[in-house]
Amino acid sequence: MVKVNATCIGCGACVVVCPASFEMGSDGKAHAKESSDCAEAAKNVCPVNAIEL
Numbered sequence: 001m002v003k004v005n006a007t008c009i010g011c012g013a014c015v016v017v018c019p020a021s022f023e024m025g026s027d028g029k030a031h032a033k034e035s036s037d038c039a040e041a042a043k044n045v046c047p048v049n050a051i052e053l
Contacts, residue, residue, distance in 0.1 A: 002032040008050040014042035
């Protein structure tokens, strides 16, 4: 299961690295869609460690 926690700053790095698992919401923050092979890479690029796997 993939989750984006409240520390998200909306930088969009996870969406660029892994659009299969993340999308930007209307609130300007990233939201998880579903787990995929690239979710770990997205977690690694998150500058505020907002992604939980």
